[in-house]
Amino acid sequence: MAPVNITIDGRKLQAQAGQTVYEAAAAAGIEIPILCHHPALPPEGACRVCVVEIEKQRNLQTACTYPVAEGMVISTRSPRVMEARKFALELIVSDHPLDCMTCEATGDCRLQDLAYEYQVRDDVFAGGRQHSWPIDDPNPFIQVDRNKCILCRRCVRACDYINGVEAISIVHRGFDATIAFGMDSTMEDSPCEFCGSCVEVCPVAALWPKQSIGKGRAYQLKQVETVCSYCGVGCKVILHVKDNEIVKVTGADGAANHGFTCVKGRFGYDYVNHADRLRKPLMRRYLVEGGAKPALHQPNNGNGRGEYSRAANPAAEWVEVSWEQALDTVATRLAQTKEAHGGDAFAALCSARCTNEENYLMMKLARQVMQTHNIDHCARL
Ligand code: SF4
Ligand code: SF4
Ligand code: SF4
The missing domain is CATH 2.20.25.90 (ADC-like domains)
Incomplete structure (x- = not known):
């Protein structure tokens, strides 16, 4: 797209047509605070924390939704902007539990960081607070604390646009508005797949991984x-x-x-x-102490169909060894097999669970060391 000329905080810049003011500023290294916005999600313009002043515009505009245009002049930190941001944060904080001292998110909380930056006190708008939601959800992964939810809808958008599941919505209105799962049931009873994308984007501790609770500050x-x-x-x-x-x-x-x-x-x-x-390699006892490989044993279960095993033979017991001994044994055995029967006596199966580097090394082992093309991958099987 064609570039457009804009000015942000006195700096003349070129932005791409179609970019929002937030995106153009971010590309130029100019920070505009965001709370409901997340770069991976469609903009919402709900929290008003990213407001900026644009010449010839009567009202402040949300940088996350407002598109750049040729000749636009933008102020991101004018007194009017700073006052409006602080006011927006004071409104959010006026209905927030403020138990940062024991909250899991402390040190990793977008609201806490912004409240600190804009010097927001909790006593500006005295009045009712919505603190009566029960905490938790029967699911094993994600703790739900609606009392800390700031209704930014990041989770709703993440579930819709990232995971495509649409398990979360906002229900009720005004003071009673809250997040809901499925038909306003529990997360466990909703279509949720527990991908955790909602946890990833939640800017506060309203959605938190249960396994990490009490395990340490950020x-x-x-x-x-x-x-x-x-x-x-x-x-x-x-x-x-x-x-x-x-x-x-x-x-x-x-x-x-x-x-x-x-x-x-x-x-x-x-x-x-x-x-x-397993924390140490295990080898069969006969490989460690020498001796013949034990014969397979078929337990007599009366119908002749028992599974073959070497378990009954002490020589087949597993013994802990060092990595050096285990690797030496494997290398020696592979070399002996190649010498006695040729490289094609060896075959390797790689795995999609390994990294590219590990699979590459396995290919090198098969083709260059064992000199065979007998190598395949689970993705083709
Ligand atoms: S979610 Fe953030 S602001 Fe709210 S109590 Fe926890 S740390 Fe404090
Ligand atoms: S964990 Fe569940 S509710 Fe959250 S984004 Fe994934 S599917 Fe949606
Ligand atoms: S649960 Fe978190 S992400 Fe979802 S609306 Fe509330 S604060 Fe925003």
Whole structure:
């Protein structure tokens, strides 16, 4: 699209026709605060925190919805703008629990950050507060606290546009307005697929991952960017780690997922620290101590159909060994097999759960080391 010439805070810039004022400012490194807006979602213009002053416009305009036009002159921090933003935040805070001291979101809360930046006090509009919603939902993944909801509709839009499920809406009006799932039932009883996209975009603690509750403040968690190991899509995720334990997973802005994940990637991480996981390699005893490979044993179950197994033979028991010993044994055995029977005695099956680099290395092992083309991938099977 053709560029348009605009001025923001005295800086002359070129923006793309069709961009909003918020997008043009962000592209030029000029920060306009947002609360109901999320760059991955269609704009809503509901919270009025992103208002800016535009020459020849009588009213302040929401930067997240207003399109740029040739010759537009915009002020993002004029006294009128700052006063309007503060007023919008005071209204939001006037019906908010303000239990930041014990709230899970403290240190990772958009409303808290803006209240701090605009010096919003909680006593400006004294009056009723809507604090009577029961907290929680019977589902195993997401805690729902409607008392902290600021009705920004980010979750509604994420569920509609990112996941395409439309499980969330806003019901009732005025002071009683609140988020609802399905036909105003629980999240568990709604069409929700627990992708967690609504949690990802919620700017406060109204939707929060249950597994991370009480596990640490944002500043106590180390963030490690990685690739989800569940399938071949390759979603980029951030592991939030405390004391060498994953306490939360959030989406990262990768080419395959743009900050969002499915239910497995976001909530299915407790296996990583599970006590039953193998932590050291195991080898059959006869491989460690030498001796013949035990014969398969068929238990006599009366009908001759028992499963063959080596379990009854002590030589077949599993023994813990070091990685060096395990890898040495594998390398020696593969070399012996190749020498005795040729490379085609070897075949490799790769997995979509591995990274491209791991699959590439497996291909190198098959073709260059074992000298066979016997290699395939689960996606083709
Ligand atoms: S959601 Fe944010 S503003 Fe609200 S209590 Fe929690 S930390 Fe404070
Ligand atoms: S978890 Fe996903 S499917 Fe469920 S309500 Fe949230 S966005 Fe919609
Ligand atoms: S639950 Fe969170 S994302 Fe949804 S409307 Fe409330 S504050 Fe916004």
